[in-house]
Amino acid sequence: MDGPGLAAIAAGSIFTYAGVKGISVPQAVQSIVQGKSPADLPQTAAIGTPTSAAAAAGGSTDGGGGQIVQGGSAQATLQATAASFGWTGDQWQALAQIETHEAGFNPRAKNPSSGALGLAQALGHGNGSATAGTLGNEYGGNGLSDAQAKAANSGDAGAQALWMCNYIKSRYGDPVKAWAFWQAHHWY
Structure with missing residues (x-):
């Protein structure tokens, strides 16, 4: 599998995980980049629901x-x-x-x-x-x-x-x- 294919799988996994856990995609991405587990984040509104x-x-x-x-x-x-x-x-x-x-x-x-x-x-x-x-x-x-x-x-x-x-x-x-x-x- 090539790089773009792997990137698409990773992105899809992040979107799915965020939606299932009720956290935002940016929160999931930010915590992963910082080396934190998204599971440790507080749950927020479901994906697609902006929060302020x-x-x-x-x-x-x-x-x-x-x-x-x-x-x-x-x-x-x-x-x-x-x-x-x-x-x-x-x-x-x-x-x-x-x-x-x-x-x-x-x-x-x-x-x-x-x-x-x-x-x-x-x-x-x-x-x-x-x-x-x-x-x-x-x-x-x-x-x-x-x-x-x-x-x-x-x-x-x-x-x-x-x-x-x-x-x-x-x-x-x-x-x-x-x-x-x-x-x-x-x-x-």
Whole structure:
């Protein structure tokens, strides 16, 4: 069996295990990467049911869902975050298209003319000094606590990915609709 075949089996096993145990896929993946057993994780909502990391951390719950994923590349982080919203397949492909055109999976990307920042190219959502980070103050709200927004404003891909997914969910409903808008307007 070749590498892609083994990778597909591993991914399927993780999705199945997470669903059976009632934990999220990102939690299962993150614990495996960290060398922890997924069996030791507390059970959460069943797979496909977003949970709010911000709420668990005492943060904002203004329509936010999903959870912050840490570790791996920015692309892997965004993909795992999207999966926590149930966005796989065509939804992930649409989100990847948006991201490729916006920031190219670079959490430190900054638009020189507008100041839009990070993966989501967020602009103007920061909340004063409570959310200002080392790169700017463009992330805030959309399910993030002030501390999480500060991390996003300092280049944290996990916090930026969660903000981006919550923003797309609240504004468009899903990435396919957001991508259709992007194609017509070249922004989202």
